[in-house]
Amino acid sequence: MNIDIAKRVYDRTWKLDPIVRSLLDTDFYKLLMLQPIHARHENVRTTFTVINRTKSINLAAVIDEKELRDQLDHARTLRFGKRELIWLRGNTFYGKQQIFRPEFLDWLADFSLPEYDLRIENGDYVLEFDAPWSQATMWEVPALAIINELKSRAATRSMGRFELDILYARAKAKLWDKIERLKKLDGLRISDFGTRRRHSFLWQSWCVEAMKEGLGNAFVGTSNVLLAMNNDLESIGTNAHELPMVYAALCEEDGCLRESPYKVLEMWRDFYDGNLLIVLPDTFGTAAFLARAPDWVADWTGMRPDSKPIQQAGEEIIAWYKARGRDPAKKLIIFSDGLDIDSIETAHRNFNGRMRPSYGWGTNLTNDFRGCGSHPIPLLDPISLVCKITSVNGKPAVKLSDNLAKATGGKEAIDRYLKVFGEEGRGVQAVSV
Amino acid sequence: MNIDIAKRVYDRTWKLDPIVRSLLDTDFYKLLMLQPIHARHENVRTTFTVINRTKSINLAAVIDEKELRDQLDHARTLRFGKRELIWLRGNTFYGKQQIFRPEFLDWLADFSLPEYDLRIENGDYVLEFDAPWSQATMWEVPALAIINELKSRAATRSMGRFELDILYARAKAKLWDKIERLKKLDGLRISDFGTRRRHSFLWQSWCVEAMKEGLGNAFVGTSNVLLAMNNDLESIGTNAHELPMVYAALCEEDGCLRESPYKVLEMWRDFYDGNLLIVLPDTFGTAAFLARAPDWVADWTGMRPDSKPIQQAGEEIIAWYKARGRDPAKKLIIFSDGLDIDSIETAHRNFNGRMRPSYGWGTNLTNDFRGCGSHPIPLLDPISLVCKITSVNGKPAVKLSDNLAKATGGKEAIDRYLKVFGEEGRGVQAVSV
Numbered sequence: 119m120n121i122d123i124a125k126r127v128y129d130r131t132w133k134l135d136p137i138v139r140s141l142l143d144t145d146f147y148k149l150l151m152l153q154p155i156h157a158r159h160e161n162v163r164t165t166f167t168v169i170n171r172t173k174s175i176n177l178a179a180v181i182d183e184k185e186l187r188d189q190l191d192h193a194r195t196l197r198f199g200k201r202e203l204i205w206l207r208g209n210t211f212y213g214k215q216q217i218f219r220p221e222f223l224d225w226l227a228d229f230s231l232p233e234y235d236l237r238i239e240n241g242d243y244v245l246e247f248d249a250p251w252s253q254a255t256m257w258e259v260p261a262l263a264i265i266n267e268l269k270s271r272a273a274t275r276s277m278g279r280f281e282l283d284i285l286y287a288r289a290k291a292k293l294w295d296k297i298e299r300l301k302k303l304d305g306l307r308i309s310d311f312g313t314r315r316r317h318s319f320l321w322q323s324w325c326v327e328a329m330k331e332g333l334g335n336a337f338v339g340t341s342n343v344l345l346a347m348n349n350d351l352e353s354i355g356t357n358a359h360e361l362p363m364v365y366a367a368l369c370e371e372d373g374c375l376r377e378s379p380y381k382v383l384e385m386w387r388d389f390y391d392g393n394l395l396i397v398l399p400d401t402f403g404t405a406a407f408l409a410r411a412p413d414w415v416a417d418w419t420g421m422r423p424d425s426k427p428i429q430q431a432g433e434e435i436i437a438w439y440k441a442r443g444r445d446p447a448k449k450l451i452i453f454s455d456g457l458d459i460d461s462i463e464t465a466h467r468n469f470n471g472r473m474r475p476s477y478g479w480g481t482n483l484t485n486d487f488r489g490c491g492s493h494p495i496p497l498l499d500p501i502s503l504v505c506k507i508t509s510v511n512g513k514p515a516v517k518l519s520d521n522l523a524k525a526t527g528g529k530e531a532i533d534r535y536l537k538v539f540g541e542e543g544r545g546v547q548a549v550s551v
Numbered sequence: 552m553n554i555d556i557a558k559r560v561y562d563r564t565w566k567l568d569p570i571v572r573s574l575l576d577t578d579f580y581k582l583l584m585l586q587p588i589h590a591r592h593e594n595v596r597t598t599f600t601v602i603n604r605t606k607s608i609n610l611a612a613v614i615d616e617k618e619l620r621d622q623l624d625h626a627r628t629l630r631f632g633k634r635e636l637i638w639l640r641g642n643t644f645y646g647k648q649q650i651f652r653p654e655f656l657d658w659l660a661d662f663s664l665p666e667y668d669l670r671i672e673n674g675d676y677v678l679e680f681d682a683p684w685s686q687a688t689m690w691e692v693p694a695l696a697i698i699n700e701l702k703s704r705a706a707t708r709s710m711g712r713f714e715l716d717i718l719y720a721r722a723k724a725k726l727w728d729k730i731e732r733l734k735k736l737d738g739l740r741i742s743d744f745g746t747r748r749r750h751s752f753l754w755q756s757w758c759v760e761a762m763k764e765g766l767g768n769a770f771v772g773t774s775n776v777l778l779a780m781n782n783d784l785e786s787i788g789t790n791a792h793e794l795p796m797v798y799a800a801l802c803e804e805d806g807c808l809r810e811s812p813y814k815v816l817e818m819w820r821d822f823y824d825g826n827l828l829i830v831l832p833d834t835f836g837t838a839a840f841l842a843r844a845p846d847w848v849a850d851w852t853g854m855r856p857d858s859k860p861i862q863q864a865g866e867e868i869i870a871w872y873k874a875r876g877r878d879p880a881k882k883l884i885i886f887s888d889g890l891d892i893d894s895i896e897t898a899h900r901n902f903n904g905r906m907r908p909s910y911g912w913g914t915n916l917t918n919d920f921r922g923c924g925s926h927p928i929p930l931l932d933p934i935s936l937v938c939k940i941t942s943v944n945g946k947p948a949v950k951l952s953d954n955l956a957k958a959t960g961g962k963e964a965i966d967r968y969l970k971v972f973g974e975e976g977r978g979v980q981a982v983s984v
Contacts, residue, residue: 122554122555125555278764279764280761281764283723283761284724284761287721287723288720291717291720291721294720296719303686328716331714333713373863403905449615492727492731
């Protein structure tokens, strides 16, 4: 056996095995959103809060506080590297060159993650980021990835070498079985959206490489910017709920509130075009959004429904495009809510051809170890962990969504928003992942 | 990434990735048999012949002749290493110290594999070893391991990195599922007999480590001497058909022939005792062997039936021990013919308690990749490849066995043996592995 002695000795000196090692290890949409946030909203102060919706897992009992702080502290030491900035500047995204403006990239060069506030309340962690929007927003993905990987490490800590070998062998075989089913879907376009919920960075890397190998061009890319760069893949993603949530929170008047989702789209159009013109219609309810949408919204490239059952969401959007006189078959529809192989197959059967469906596959791509242990290991199951904007300049940030189980913002504010946007088209579905 | 540059550069200079790298990479019973062969039969000249019983695979079409010669030539350069001889001398085998005599170990120190004869006849390889018995016998296991691994290399040569990753992931998961079923068998005693039919050396190593990890003490050891040494496991095995085949071939008279199986046991008893006193009853038919066996044969530790359906073999042996007034529950019975998880479970259910069953698990332990490829890869399926003694001092070596599909020796000689040993208790079953 030929062992690199220097490496072994060096490895022993590690104080930490850092989970997040690059500021590009985040979702692409965070960068796309960051550009207008920085350019237009430097004076907005926000709080982002990590919320564990899976009540059966107490994270404080599972994750050591010092380890968590060490990982968060390490993430704060990160800066965008020179070659990372060069890549952002020189790369083509969604077929366009130079979508990031020079002034933004110069500002990014000095970017670092702001302070965090970690405390224990009612026996579990409260992790919050109170900072200018353009700083706090960047914690979302690394904070979630860190907690999820620390949970994975806790779940695997007592496992032997063989148990681990088998665990990953089974997980690989399980994912590959899914990929073989995906291969059979004509005209499939699917991407990795699994950074935040991943089992670990190395596992996500493997999953992304497996998708690239197994699906070829049907795998259109990954939301993870670092993995996109490392694997010469497209960076995928556009925008998220925090934009309409902040725009809404900044409104004093109900009229302003009602119009705020469209103001977000106007702002977005000032920065981007083409395939980046994707509407996220569900922040305050899809039905209300579509009913009041100005006609130019129907000219955008497509929509990403995110909280309604897929079938229902697709039919609603098709009907709307038809009502507005547009051909739905030319429109992109991006499904990204709790997908797995069965729901992807069903959605593709139902919508391929009727629209141009695309799939953003998250948790069940990068964190599906269910049934892979020699005995059930509940701690390996993915949890519904989110990092949501909760306050904007001291006022509550509200999300209603189409699924009231996903609503956030406090009763009083939610009630006001429900009055403004209406109750139409909402349900309550269990949130699995 | 920290790369050992020296290792990468060195690896590039390899002319060969040798399959057999140690003379201990063989079955333990070859060494146990070699000791009396060397001590008593140095003047016996034998031919061993590699026979592929799987007619659907033409090995000459699959394996490059130069590669095969390079591997065989490399095996001939091997000598027993100093620490290997020290281990053979100092180790305890089957609870006994010093079962190898100093004179034998001194002779082993200079041992090397004799010449081979490789040619093509009727479009396929003929591989023969014509040499003194004490040399030719040692080719059996390395020759089979080399051919089987070259076949594996041919099967995997065109596969991509991910395809291979998934192949081995699935094979690991498959074996582990079997191990989890084995875990549930009370009082299980099982060992690895899979050297000759292994997919590859590294794969067998993994399988042995997995069995050790998964089964603990229920995994009693491996027939592979090198893996036993490396993993601090027991070396398992006793004797094989070649002993009675040679003793029989050396007989001119039918009377001598009829007694020859018991002469072998007398010789064996001069060298070994205790758990090494295992009878292999089927060389010329179990029924004939048991009917004529002297009473002291029933005092031996147990039997290894090798060519009859398990259920039938077990019942026959139990009935025989009872008829001879011995308690079968105290006798060892070693099943080793084409076992897999289902047949092990069935045998254990039927015989555990009634005898002391033990399992020598071969091909389906170390070479089961069926269903592990993304598409069927017939070349990965194990083949029924054997290396049998075919001639002794110029006369044909005969094996009848309980399954006439396994008979070897030429029609004339087989007919003579059938007359001497009788037709009783023989069947014809398909030979799978």
